[in-house]
Amino acid sequence: MxxxxxxxxxxxxxxxxxxxxxxxxxxxxxxxxxxxxxxxGDAAFAQCYVTSSFPAKLADKADLNVYTEFLKQxxxxxxxxxxxLRYVDMPPGATSPMHKTxxxxxxxxxxxxxxxxxxxxxxxxxxxxxxxVQRATMHAWRNMSDTEWGRMLYILQPVEPFAVAGKxxxxxxxxxxxxxxSS
Numbered sequence: 001m002x003x004x005x006x007x008x009x010x011x012x013x014x015x016x017x018x019x020x021x022x023x024x025x026x027x028x029x030x031x032x033x034x035x036x037x038x039x040x041g042d043a044a045f046a047q048c049y050v051t052s053s054f055p056a057k058l059a060d061k062a063d064l065n066v067y068t069e070f071l072k073q074x075x076x077x078x079x080x081x082x083x084x085l086r087y088v089d090m091p092p093g094a095t096s097p098m099h100k101t102x103x104x105x106x107x108x109x110x111x112x113x114x115x116x117x118x119x120x121x122x123x124x125x126x127x128x129x130x131x132x133v134q135r136a137t138m139h140a141w142r143n144m145s146d147t148e149w150g151r152m153l154y155i156l157q158p159v160e161p162f163a164v165a166g167k168x169x170x171x172x173x174x175x176x177x178x179x180x181x182s183s
Contacts, residue, residue: 044089051082078103084156090143097174103156105134112150115142
């Protein structure tokens with residue numbers, strides 16, 4: 001996994017409760033969220049936090065233990081039984097494959113201008129602070145700049161299986177390399 005350095009690496013601080021019952025920052029996981037590239041030149045992902053149950057289990061640091069394992073072996077785009085908090089950095093001019101996850105995703109533009117592209121041909125330009133609520137639809141993301149990197153923050157959460165027009169909605173990763181099927 002290559003380190004990503006085109007934009008400043010964000011810090012993520014994970015809190016916990018100490019033996020005296022006070023809130024403290026947990027130091028078992030470094031504050032830097034490591035980025036990895038799907039393949040050279042593709043978007044870089046950072047798994048900022050991942051859980052394997054919904055609701056998450058915090059007792060006895062169960063969630064921290066799960067997250068530590070996901071840092072060793074990143075999940076697919078979605079964890080069907082938990083949540084994913086992820087940064088995605090997109091190179092200038094890059095467009096993701098058209099894809100669909102079986103999840104409810106909140107995508108927030110943090111840096112740059114990113115275009116939401118839907119399989120219907122509909123598009124929406126998004127700027128810093130804009131949010132897309134992605135409801136298990138076929139979509140792609142395009143960095144609209146030819147010179148600047150873009151960064152989005154995604155929060156993915158599981159959904160119950162459902163059907164549209166009598167057909168069960170299925171995940172389609174659009175041939176993304178380096179992404180496993182959902183766990």
